[in-house]
Amino acid sequence: MRALRILLILVVVLGGLFVAADRVAVHFAESKAADRIRTSEGLEQTPDVSINGFPFLTQVAGGSLDDVEIGIKDFEAKSDKGDAGIRIADLKAEMRGVKFDSGYSSATADRATGTARIDYAELLEAVKKQGRAQVAPGVTAWIDGLAYGGDHKVKVTVAIKTPLGTLRPSVLSTVDVSGGEVSAHADSLPAAGAFKLAEDRIRGVVDFRQALKDLPAGIELDRVQAVDQGIEITVKGSDLDLVG
Template identity: 60%
Template structure:
């Protein structure tokens, strides 16, 4: 009985040491991965990296991690242009979960079999995609999109400032718009057009109310999937396959 107790105690101690070693190893790997992702993506801040699953060491021996979660607070995505600050758009709280992450023997590269995630774009940031200056849509009427907000039921409320010749002050109208994703582009399309008091071609009015924002070069090559209006901005779902984390 005494020998059995000693054996059990040794097993418990060894098990505890293994768990401790496993947690130390995964913590080191998470820090190393975060630094490499920061360097690969050119981030200004170190992302959060969490390697899921236990034990970690047996996953390392197999050369593939089950799941890796990555969180990037602020990410400057490309809009496809060149030469100005308007050529990027800030993506907030980009959280992605990578599945089946295979890595090279020297850990210089890592690729996820698939990835899913979420992110958001503030209304102030999305507003930059609208025309920045008032536009004459006909008969001297000048219009400009001045604000975006949550319209409820998955819609975006678009505030349109209208200045009519001879009037003392501009007035603000609002329209509810649908927001969708087409490829790498977020599109805002008015469900109905504001009443300006005169007959104008629909295309002229939509040249103001409708706009779009291209979003390219997301981390690892993940792509836009879906978008929906939310209280503080638009929420985006992303997905991808063969997503390269580092290397």
């Protein structure tokens, strides 16, 4: 019995040492991965990286990780014109089936899902770049405000400058995603008092599209919806190159 107790104590001690070593190793790997992602994606801040699953060392020995979570506080997505584009807040992605080579110089993921958000103020700044348009003789219009309109709609405030003054009606718009772009389509069109607005021209102002390109690791837009804080985005991807 004494020998059995000693054996059990040794097993517990060795197990504890293994767990401690495993946790030290995973924290070191998370830090190195975060630095590598920051460099490869050109980020201003180091992202959060969490390697899930236990034991970590066994996964490393097999050359793959079951589940890796990546969080990026702010990410500058490019527009269709290739400029700085628009800032995406709180981008979070969960990578499944992450594989890496023996030299740890590259890593790929079988698939990924995640979420992100574009604040209304940030989206408004990007949309304003489309400028003003003439919607009737002597009448110009432009988007002047974006906010949550309830029921997953975006409230779009339009400034309409007429010879008699500037009006600021609002419309509710439905958001969607297609081809790497977030789009908003007005459910109805604003009016400008006695001035008759050309429908195609005013819709060309009220409706807008914003491209979001070069997202991290090649993930793509999946779905969008309007919420209180901004446009909530769902992203997904497969066969992703994480740090190559």
